[in-house]
Amino acid sequence: MSRKLNFYAGPSVLPVEVLEELQANIVDYQGNGFSLIEASHRGKVYDKVHNEAIALIKELMGISDDYSVIFLGGGATLQFSMVPMNFLVDGKVGDYTLTGTWAKKAYTDAEKIGKVHAVFDGKDKNYTTLPEASSVKPSANSAYLHLTSNETIGGLEWKHWPETGDVPLIADMSSDILSRPVPVDKFAMIYAGAQKNLGPAGATIAIIRNDLLERCGDHLTAYLNYKTHTKSNALYNTPPVFSIWGIKLVLEWIKKTGGAEAMAKRAEKKSALLYGTMAESNGFYRCPVDEKYRSTMNVVFRLPNEELEAKFLKESEEAGMLGLKGHRSVGGCRASIYNSLPEDAVSTLAQFMKEFQRKNG
Amino acid sequence: MSRKLNFYAGPSVLPVEVLEELQANIVDYQGNGFSLIEASHRGKVYDKVHNEAIALIKELMGISDDYSVIFLGGGATLQFSMVPMNFLVDGKVGDYTLTGTWAKKAYTDAEKIGKVHAVFDGKDKNYTTLPEASSVKPSANSAYLHLTSNETIGGLEWKHWPETGDVPLIADMSSDILSRPVPVDKFAMIYAGAQKNLGPAGATIAIIRNDLLERCGDHLTAYLNYKTHTKSNALYNTPPVFSIWGIKLVLEWIKKTGGAEAMAKRAEKKSALLYGTMAESNGFYRCPVDEKYRSTMNVVFRLPNEELEAKFLKESEEAGMLGLKGHRSVGGCRASIYNSLPEDAVSTLAQFMKEFQRKNG
Ligand SMILES: Cc1ncc(COP(=O)(O)O)c(C=O)c1O
Ligand SMILES: Cc1ncc(COP(=O)(O)O)c(C=O)c1O
Ligand SMILES: [Mg+2]
Ligand SMILES: [Mg+2]
Ligand SMILES: [Mg+2]
Ligand SMILES: [Mg+2]
Known part of the structure; x- marks a missing residue:
């Protein structure tokens, strides 16, 4: 499987x-x-x-x-x-x-x-x-x-x-x-x-x-x-x-796997990878949340327009990534990266984001 | 298993x-x-x-x-x-x-x-x-x-x-x-x-x-x-x-397996086996419930005294039958015989009851 x-x-x-x-x-x-x-x-x-x-x-x-x-x-x-x-x-x-x-x-x-x-x-x-x-x-x-x-x-x-x-x-x-x-x-x-x-x-x-x-x-x-x-x-x-x-x-x-402290380290690392990818995207990916309070669990982001968001969601799902659609009440994208989500899932997503920007940016 | x-x-x-x-x-x-x-x-x-x-x-x-x-x-x-x-x-x-x-x-x-x-x-x-x-x-x-x-x-x-x-x-x-x-x-x-x-x-x-x-x-x-x-x-x-x-x-x-009607037939049959065993026990097993309203799902019964009940529960458990103890608020014995319980589990219990009476009656 x-x-x-x-x-x-x-x-x-x-x-x-x-x-x-x-x-x-x-x-x-x-x-x-x-x-x-x-x-x-x-x-x-x-x-x-x-x-x-x-x-x-x-x-x-x-x-x-x-x-x-x-x-x-x-x-x-x-x-x-x-x-x-x-x-x-x-x-x-x-x-x-x-x-x-x-x-x-x-x-x-x-x-x-x-x-x-x-x-x-x-x-x-x-x-x-x-x-x-x-x-x-x-x-x-x-x-x-x-x-x-x-x-x-x-x-x-x-x-x-x-x-x-x-x-x-x-x-x-x-x-x-x-x-x-x-x-x-x-x-x-x-x-x-x-x-x-x-x-x-x-x-x-x-x-x-x-x-x-x-x-x-x-x-x-x-x-x-x-x-x-x-x-x-x-x-x-x-x-x-x-x-x-x-x-x-x-x-x-x-x-x-190390308790709450280890979970925090992993969460920081995983979320930093996604927020960093946005920061380096020259505004292609935008996180609407005040930097001081960005979640380490639910990383929300927008793309330049809703068409690109739809494309992003479609292609990410085809690439085996589930659940990246933002909540229906707010739209956009969201990656929930809870404790149990392996680090390499997040690096795969970050890689995909870069690749998607390269092709569509 | x-x-x-x-x-x-x-x-x-x-x-x-x-x-x-x-x-x-x-x-x-x-x-x-x-x-x-x-x-x-x-x-x-x-x-x-x-x-x-x-x-x-x-x-x-x-x-x-x-x-x-x-x-x-x-x-x-x-x-x-x-x-x-x-x-x-x-x-x-x-x-x-x-x-x-x-x-x-x-x-x-x-x-x-x-x-x-x-x-x-x-x-x-x-x-x-x-x-x-x-x-x-x-x-x-x-x-x-x-x-x-x-x-x-x-x-x-x-x-x-x-x-x-x-x-x-x-x-x-x-x-x-x-x-x-x-x-x-x-x-x-x-x-x-x-x-x-x-x-x-x-x-x-x-x-x-x-x-x-x-x-x-x-x-x-x-x-x-x-x-x-x-x-x-x-x-x-x-x-x-x-x-x-x-x-x-x-x-x-x-x-x-036949829907509600088949469940009812099985429940009647299973419960009749236990109530019948009691009826034939010359009062060794007693069901306190009015005959008209006896449950087809939870069959409660008493033995002549609490010592025998304790023995019954101990030996039935040793024989692989779980959960025959009555609710702690009322004591005695209870066999819950819900839909999913196979008929042969109930016949095994009935057999055990007869055997227990023969040895202890
Ligand atoms: C912060 C928060 N509170 C409450 C809830 C509601 O939880 P539940 O669906 O278990 O009622 C959720 C569900 O997503 C949540 O994220
Ligand atoms: C008839 C009946 N009602 C209510 C309850 C309580 O159910 P629950 O434990 O799901 O709250 C029970 C539980 O045994 C029950 O048998
Ligand atoms: Mg919210
Ligand atoms: Mg569940
Ligand atoms: Mg009751
Ligand atoms: Mg459950």
């Missing part, structure tokens, strides 16, 4: 070793006489996988025992509801940094739950830049301050974190979790859909500082209350078993 | 053909050069699987175009929240039939959302029987009437359906969906977690009559509003790809 070079934004590429491990065990899990996806979530065999996945997240992200780590279903999108339902209480204000599509979706849901405030709105600059972290201050009566660490569609990534003092800082890290070391203790909560850097779609990871759980009110229904899940080690109801198994394997792969 | 006989209540046994098909395609999906779990949910390859799964549900259950079929995350448990959030409106009353653990969980969540009423409560009889379907009538001001078609823990199954007239009838069919033909047009909504009769954990199926969607208010956040999902063909956000793939394969297997 020849593997395509997979630049999809999510679900996205997985390490081939992980796929092979799933393949080897999906009919008969480690000689137990049943598949892991046939195993009770209350049994020893699944329990081990579940707890190892949680332990690996804690280890690789350096998470202290002050935090609970849980898995949820419903995608990162369900967290746009659950965060304000659990934490936007007592007439307080939910502070949001509007940095692009994803932050705005989180904000729009929070608006339906309680009072919200945009401490930053990138609209004037068409969401191509971020605020200086040090300039971001919560409201006087803030319930929490929410940010999107990496805007998957806009291609923007926070490089520093706001200081919010006693106000809980909450981050959607769906598209850059474990792509770099993060000072978890600055955050009250981190959540991330699995399907970009962590594993197969179907599970969302939530990391919640335990003192925050006191806010989760008894008016909340069972599933929508974070406490339900933290109290039961994320086994209140049937978890998305396969995704969690996949996450465990991806985490083992991240650990084996 | 020798396969265990898998009586787990969920996640539970899958057809071995399905597991082998997943295995054959999990590294390279049908020669595309990537796994389906690496494919964009906006791409052609995944789209086909998604739409085929939906079409098969419609075909196998005989669902008309008056209904939308969607996939959701969060398990059937999240539906305990979403049903009342979407449909328990305008000061109406949510009617619930309290028939066991699962119905009560649905009721407890609905209580937090609006006014609820128990039209039946099996408490006095320790949840071992169901009401006569014809005796079940909605309240004067009913928003809907909710029932649990099969109580997975109690081992009770509805054999007839209440007539609710204009009042929407909503059913949690998590543990018996597609185990028998169901007159879908009697129901306004049916939902079911996948992990028993339909496929790997991680997805919930919801079948909603379209006129009901008018009730879903704009005060609801995006994920928690059914309309969000029906309007986008269940692709508003990233779906649980792997589970849906597995569901598609299980549905193909159900179709190939």
